[in-house]
Amino acid sequence: MPQTLSTREANLFRTVIRHYEDKQYKRGLKAAEQILKKNPKHGDTMSMKALILNAQGKTEEAFSLAKDALTIDMKSYICWHVYGILYRTNKNFDEAIKAYKFALKLEPDSHQIQRDLAVLQVQMRDYPGYIQSRFVMLKARPQLRQNWTALAIAYHLDGNLQKAENILSTYEKSVTATPLRTDFENSEALLYKNSIIAEMGDFEQALEHLEAECKGCLDRLAVMELRARYLTELGRKEDAAKAYRALLDRNSEHPDYYKGLVGVLDIAADDEGALKAVYDEYAAKNPRCDAAKRLPLDFLSGDGFRAAAKAYLTLMFDKGVPSTFANLKHLYSDTFKKETLPVLAEEYLKEHSGDSTTDGHANGDSSKGEGAALYFLGQHYNYFMSRDLSKATEFVEKAIELDPKNVDFHMTKARIFKHQGEIAKAAEAMDHARSLDTRDRYINSKAAKYQLRNDENEKALTTMGLFTRAETVGGPLVDLTDMQCIWFLTEDGEAWQRRGDFGLALKRYHTIFNIFDIWQEDQFDFHSFSLRKGQIRAYIDLVRWEDQLREHPFYFRAALDAVNLYLSMHDKPQNGANGVEGSHANGDDAAAEKKKAAKKARKEAQKAEREAAEKAAKQDPNKGGAQKSKDGEEMKKKDDDPNGVKLAATADPLGDAMKFLLHLLQFSPKNIEGQIAGFEVFIRRNKYLLALRCLKASLALDKDHPKVPEQATRLRKALEGAMGSLAPKVKEVIESELAAVPGA
Amino acid sequence: MAEDRQPADIVEGATSGDVEDEVQPTAKSAEDRKAAAALSKLDSRGDDEGAAREVDQEAVKNAMSALGGGADKKDIKVVKVDAADVKLLVEELELPKPKATDLLKAHDGDAVKAMRAYLQPDV
Numbered sequence: 001m002p003q004t005l006s007t008r009e010a011n012l013f014r015t016v017i018r019h020y021e022d023k024q025y026k027r028g029l030k031a032a033e034q035i036l037k038k039n040p041k042h043g044d045t046m047s048m049k050a051l052i053l054n055a056q057g058k059t060e061e062a063f064s065l066a067k068d069a070l071t072i073d074m075k076s077y078i079c080w081h082v083y084g085i086l087y088r089t090n091k092n093f094d095e096a097i098k099a100y101k102f103a104l105k106l107e108p109d110s111h112q113i114q115r116d117l118a119v120l121q122v123q124m125r126d127y128p129g130y131i132q133s134r135f136v137m138l139k140a141r142p143q144l145r146q147n148w149t150a151l152a153i154a155y156h157l158d159g160n161l162q163k164a165e166n167i168l169s170t171y172e173k174s175v176t177a178t179p180l181r182t183d184f185e186n187s188e189a190l191l192y193k194n195s196i197i198a199e200m201g202d203f204e205q206a207l208e209h210l211e212a213e214c215k216g217c218l219d220r221l222a223v224m225e226l227r228a229r230y231l232t233e234l235g236r237k238e239d240a241a242k243a244y245r246a247l248l249d250r251n252s253e254h255p256d257y258y259k260g261l262v263g264v265l266d267i268a269a270d271d272e273g274a275l276k277a278v279y280d281e282y283a284a285k286n287p288r289c290d291a292a293k294r295l296p297l298d299f300l301s302g303d304g305f306r307a308a309a310k311a312y313l314t315l316m317f318d319k320g321v322p323s324t325f326a327n328l329k330h331l332y333s334d335t336f337k338k339e340t341l342p343v344l345a346e347e348y349l350k351e352h353s354g355d356s357t358t359d360g361h362a363n364g365d366s367s368k369g370e371g372a373a374l375y376f377l378g379q380h381y382n383y384f385m386s387r388d389l390s391k392a393t394e395f396v397e398k399a400i401e402l403d404p405k406n407v408d409f410h411m412t413k414a415r416i417f418k419h420q421g422e423i424a425k426a427a428e429a430m431d432h433a434r435s436l437d438t439r440d441r442y443i444n445s446k447a448a449k450y451q452l453r454n455d456e457n458e459k460a461l462t463t464m465g466l467f468t469r470a471e472t473v474g475g476p477l478v479d480l481t482d483m484q485c486i487w488f489l490t491e492d493g494e495a496w497q498r499r500g501d502f503g504l505a506l507k508r509y510h511t512i513f514n515i516f517d518i519w520q521e522d523q524f525d526f527h528s529f530s531l532r533k534g535q536i537r538a539y540i541d542l543v544r545w546e547d548q549l550r551e552h553p554f555y556f557r558a559a560l561d562a563v564n565l566y567l568s569m570h571d572k573p574q575n576g577a578n579g580v581e582g583s584h585a586n587g588d589d590a591a592a593e594k595k596k597a598a599k600k601a602r603k604e605a606q607k608a609e610r611e612a613a614e615k616a617a618k619q620d621p622n623k624g625g626a627q628k629s630k631d632g633e634e635m636k637k638k639d640d641d642p643n644g645v646k647l648a649a650t651a652d653p654l655g656d657a658m659k660f661l662l663h664l665l666q667f668s669p670k671n672i673e674g675q676i677a678g679f680e681v682f683i684r685r686n687k688y689l690l691a692l693r694c695l696k697a698s699l700a701l702d703k704d705h706p707k708v709p710e711q712a713t714r715l716r717k718a719l720e721g722a723m724g725s726l727a728p729k730v731k732e733v734i735e736s737e738l739a740a741v742p743g744a
Numbered sequence: 745m746a747e748d749r750q751p752a753d754i755v756e757g758a759t760s761g762d763v764e765d766e767v768q769p770t771a772k773s774a775e776d777r778k779a780a781a782a783l784s785k786l787d788s789r790g791d792d793e794g795a796a797r798e799v800d801q802e803a804v805k806n807a808m809s810a811l812g813g814g815a816d817k818k819d820i821k822v823v824k825v826d827a828a829d830v831k832l833l834v835e836e837l838e839l840p841k842p843k844a845t846d847l848l849k850a851h852d853g854d855a856v857k858a859m860r861a862y863l864q865p866d867v
Contacts, residue, residue: 142808732856
């Protein structure tokens with residue numbers, strides 16, 4: 001039975017809440033205890049206590065207390081709300097939604113709970129539920145514009161564009177006063193509505209709306225771009241061309257504008273002269289413009305290309321633009337261009353050799369003129385489509401001779417070593433390049449990466465440490481993790497994997513997985529924030545981007561590494577606990593030796609790191625106080641498995657691999673490497689249907705992949721033995737589907 | 745009803761527990777109150793009075809009634825699904841139960857058809 005509080009205790013209860021809000025958890029707890037002393041069965045107080053405990057990081061205690069509170073006081077919406085909050089902070093959103101719904105049933109008028117529920121629903125992409133919640137919220141307060149916009153968003157995300165537009169129009173009609181020109185929310189809402197109309201495919205109406213309503217919108221560029229697009233879609237070429245020219249006058253470096261303009265100009269695709277004239281006009285108008293000079297190289301051919309490329313290269317070399325090669329290598333898919341460019345560079349070289357020494361053409365700046373051409377040729381012969389490493393070395397050495405202190409030249413030299421397979425030499429050369437400019441973060445990262453490729457994790461971390469925040473507790477690695485430096489974590493993990501330390505490798509892969517989780521959760525704040533700020537178009541983009549988040553190649557690479565590592569762990573179980581010992585059974589002493597060495601090195605690195613941290617703490621006495629509070633924070637989220645020992649000791653590597661694999665298959669189904677890894681996992685787990693699914697996908701992607709027939713054979717073999725034990729329906733599916741798989 | 749009386753110290757986002765918004769937080773002093781009021785006004789552009797002035801209440805009411813009942817019922821095909829088939833799909837295809845049920849429903853409850861469809865690569 002719920003107890004009622006005396007006036008004094010009711011006041012005390014209010015202070016509990018206030019203390020919680022002010023994050024004065026100790027005081028809050030004290031007050032809660034005081035109430036509970038007299039009323040040990042007061043559900044609301046128990047719930048508040050649980051909430052405070054949760055905030056202090058005592059999650060389990062909090063949950064059991066909140067449960068007790070619920071059993072005592074089932075009818076209290078506070079208890080249910082707290083229960084929902086606990087689930088929410090612990091990322092169990094489905095359960096949180098259930099709890100909120102219950103709380104709402106008990107207290108249907110609570111804006112607070114309704115709002116929390118709505119945010120959770122959109123976070124979980126429960127669009128029908130979100131529509132419902134938003135509708136209730138709109139009904140409660142129709143005078144707030146953001147409630148109308150929010151309902152429109154809900155319909156929009158659910159795919160009901162017509163309804164979304166209706167909602168926005170209904171609101172607009174109900175507004176009597178003309179909004180101010182500076183009303184940002186209004187401006188964005190108009191453009192949002194316009195984007196919905198366009199999404200429905202009705203460009204006629206979209207254009208009409210744009211011209212009638214959005215003239216005064218604050219995002220002028222968006223209005224101009226949309227107008228050009230709609231005009232193009234509607235085939236009004238003359239107006240479209242005008243619109244694109246207006247855009248190019250604003251920004252002559254945007255390739256899409258050129259593309260749009262050329263698209264509506266009715267120029268034959270093979271009329272290179274006419275096409276080039278379009279670009280030349282802007283090149284003449286804007287002498288410093290790059291796009292107008294670079295883009296024609298994409299479509300020009302023969303002598304036209306030759307002349308244009310020569311002019312472009314000369315300009316770039318004279319200026320000494322270091323990215324010249326990177327900017328031109330896209331042309332290499334065309335054989336003629338691939339062969340012409342180095343010839344032109346050599347010609348330039350012949351004309352300018354000696355320049356830098358005799359007439360001081362480059363004013364001592366070796367990256368201009370001759371140096372730039374040599375650098376270009378070095379990169380040319382180092383590039384995979386035009387590789388000739390001995391020639392590459394020749395040019396780079398010449399360039400270095402010209403200027404022994406140039407970072408770029410030495411960097412290219414290191415890359416040539418890498419392509420020669422001389423990884424140790426490459427790392428060394430890159431570190432030398434780094435030493436030439438110790439304030440250049442790019443070359444610093446590059447050097448660290450090459451050290452990782454050479455399996456020098458400790459050295460790499462030290463290198464990275466030159467640019468991380470020195471005062472971070474836990475050293476550079478913690479800072480790199482906090483800064484979500486994924487490339488480093490991936491390379492570090494792969495290096496540890498090569499060195500046989502599966503624990504640390506897995507640790508890194510899991511860290512990356514968690515970073516993507518964080519990015520997923522980051523959107524949480526924006527469901528209400530974006531509405532409040534009125535930035536709806538950006539918000540819709542965000543939601544759609546989040547839905548595709550794990551397509552990212554960074555995720556794919558780390559996840560594939562993890563899956564493959566788990567597979568090898570399954571095939572070759574470790575005797576030892578953490579993957580460092582073991583494998584003696586295979587008589588693989590050399591590998592074991594290597595692992596031992598790795599372990600030792602790791603210990604040393606940790607020791608050094610610890611010492612450095614201690615030293616830093618001692619050196620800076622001012623930090624004493626801050627340090628303490630930071631330690632408190634550290635305590636809460638202390639990593640109980642910093643070296644991944646527990647990860648590597650898993651009894652079910654295939655099960656663990658699933659966590660990574662599912663996202664791979666879901667978000668990158670078109671990548672055959674993922675499908676192949678998927679097959680390997682599923683066939684080991686005797687999930688024949690799923691293995692067959694991966695195989696069929698691989699087959700559709702690339703039927704000539706060497707792995708495909710091999711996997712087909714293995715699946716048939718495995719099925720021969722297993723057919724008898726399969727459910728008849730599964731058997732039927734496999735028999736009919738496998739027949740369509742060729743080979744073996 | 746997003747930010748109407750958001751207390752100044754509430755942190756936006758997942759970790760802000762906020763039962764207490766039900767209870768008006770009492771500021772410690774007049775100064776605090778003023779500061780809190782100023783702070784909460786910083787971001788909220790659609791605060792009640794301002795918006796109410798612009799909006800024709802009558803029109804809003806009409807608009808609301810025109811909207812009708814909110815979520816519209818979509819036509820959902822009623823398909824009977826065998827629990828054993830759902831279990832089979834959950835086991836063999838490792839789908840969560842609701843998804844397995846949906847997949848079956850989409851194929852008229854025919855487990856073989858559903859599984860075959862699931863195996864097809866989306867090209």
